[in-house]
Amino acid sequence: MPLWSPSASPEGKISRATGGRVRVLTGDDTRALHDLLDNDPVGNTSVAAALQHRGTAGLGKGRQGAMLLGIDAEPREGTDRPLASACWLGSNIIPVGADPASAEQFGRAASALRRRVSSIYGRSEAVLALFEATGWSNHREVRADQPLMVMYQEPQMSPLPGVRRSRPEEFDAVEQACAAMFTEELGFSPYDHGASQYRDRIRGLIHAGHSLIAVDSETRQITFKAEFGSVTPQAVQVQGVWVNPRWRGRGMAAPGMAAVVNYGLRLAPRVSLYVNAYNTPAVRAYERVGFQHAGTYSTVLF
Known part of the structure; x- marks a missing residue:
């Protein structure tokens, strides 16, 4: 040959x-x-x-x-x-x-x-x-049941105060929060697939204004964060929703997401996300914000 x-x-x-x-x-x-x-x-x-x-x-x-x-x-x-x-x-x-x-x-x-x-x-x-x-x-895992959810209008609940776009000088703190969320969610480090690419991705989200955080006024720690992982003129998709473990149990997830939706609707007429069906607290929080089910995703992880 x-x-x-x-x-x-x-x-x-x-x-x-x-x-x-x-x-x-x-x-x-x-x-x-x-x-x-x-x-x-x-x-x-x-x-x-x-x-x-x-x-x-x-x-x-x-x-x-x-x-x-x-x-x-x-x-x-x-x-x-x-x-x-x-x-x-x-x-x-x-x-x-x-x-x-x-x-x-x-x-x-x-x-x-x-x-x-x-x-x-x-x-x-x-x-x-x-x-x-x-x-x-x-493969590592098959997540066969992940509700795809969407919102078309602003939430009826009050948003979490202080949610804002993260700043370039906050990169280190945002990176730590993103890596903590990724490891907790997927069970392995995001750096396993390339540290430089992962950091570049986070920098890109920050510079695009697609990284949102809330910061505790006393400790200066990030208490809540989320990103717009994909943005088009027709829809944005939220990823990486995370509440700092020190602040969990205080009802931050739903109002935090309300703030995220408000930001997202400035970029496109639809805000969507997908979530593991077994994560019942997250699904219920998104439903309280006003997200509606729009089908089912699946993810196969390698």
């Missing part, structure tokens, strides 16, 4: 694994991908934000750059080639508009590429079908 052949390229591997049903998207598919994402702005916030940042559905930079896969729909007269479903494939895998059958094809494509990923997440039915099709067994 020569050193390179079409069958050894990512496109060739994907085509062979899926019988030609899945293809790698190009810049020419950008408009069609936007149209597909617009069908579910709450469920697709993270991919829509990534596409907004990249500006194209084409391949990312480098050998391990993120790519977008797609399955074509039947063409409609007078329109560009439409997409029936798509899938973000980078350090995370996120199916878009996929039913179980198309998610299975994306799982076969991902398996053929043999890339390391941190997680698979998104709408539950598609995620679980995709994961099963990969045949991967090196």
